[in-house]
Amino acid sequence: MKEKVRSSAKGGVLPGFEDFTVYSDVRYLPVGCHPAYLSEGFVGVCTGGSAVLDIFSVRRRVSKDDLVVVIPHMFAVLSEKSDDFAMLFFKTSYTLFMDVLSGMCRPTLDFFFYMRQHYVFTLVESEVERFRNFVHALACKAGSETGHIRRESVILLLRVFYWDIFVQFKKEAVRGGIRYGHKEELVYKFLNLVTEHYSTNREVSFYADKLCISPKYLTMVVHDVTGKSAKECIVEHTLLEIKSLAFFASQSLLSRFFRKHTGMSPSQYREQAHL
Incomplete structure (x- = not known):
């Protein structure tokens, strides 16, 4: 796979590869002020300011210490963004995201509908610190490994993260909280x-x-x-x-x-x- 050489962390971008990169500059978010279907997903924690994020018809306000998890192919728009809005986040391509999920479960429509509703989570200070460490580990693997090994290392780490979300989704499904026709x-x-x-x-x-x-x-x-x-x-x-x-x-x-x-x-x- 062809590597994309990124700028240094000082520019808001950490080393990555074609399907995955870590950012600290919200200008690189895949969602903007115009509604659009996202070809990439992103996961990040708000480190300052606030913004309003709409996924389809579900609106959430994102504030400091909120974790945001948006999967690819969501219809999204970011509005009411404050001047000091900031995030530490990573982006994943649709291909990488599906590779992550395929090693955990068979992706189903009800999971997609669950993620339309549940994409913002408020973290406590210790959880924010753990997420920062997790992102640092992802960035190290994405920047230090080479070729196929690098991609597989990132996939394995991402499965740890998404597994917790998938477990919550299954609990909600058992309770009958996800309905679609x-x-x-x-x-x-x-x-x-x-x-x-x-x-x-x-x-x-x-x-x-x-x-x-x-x-x-x-x-x-x-x-x-x-x-x-x-x-x-x-x-x-x-x-x-x-x-x-x-x-x-x-x-x-x-x-x-x-x-x-x-x-x-x-x-x-x-x-x-x-x-």
């Missing part, structure tokens, strides 16, 4: 497919075929769960991804960029979703 499961699979294929496939029929259902039924189910049509979800995700590619100082700059890549303005593109 067939429609929610279908929408979850649809949104994951959109995240994976939106750049090359933007027709509802493509996703309906992947799910072995009719486009009409997919649109109905998505609307029942989200309040939007399947086409609107695809369009909105495409718009959000384009916005996240670069910073636009004005709406006119975004419109020109969007027209260049799609042949139409954002408003025209949205209108197509209602045809």
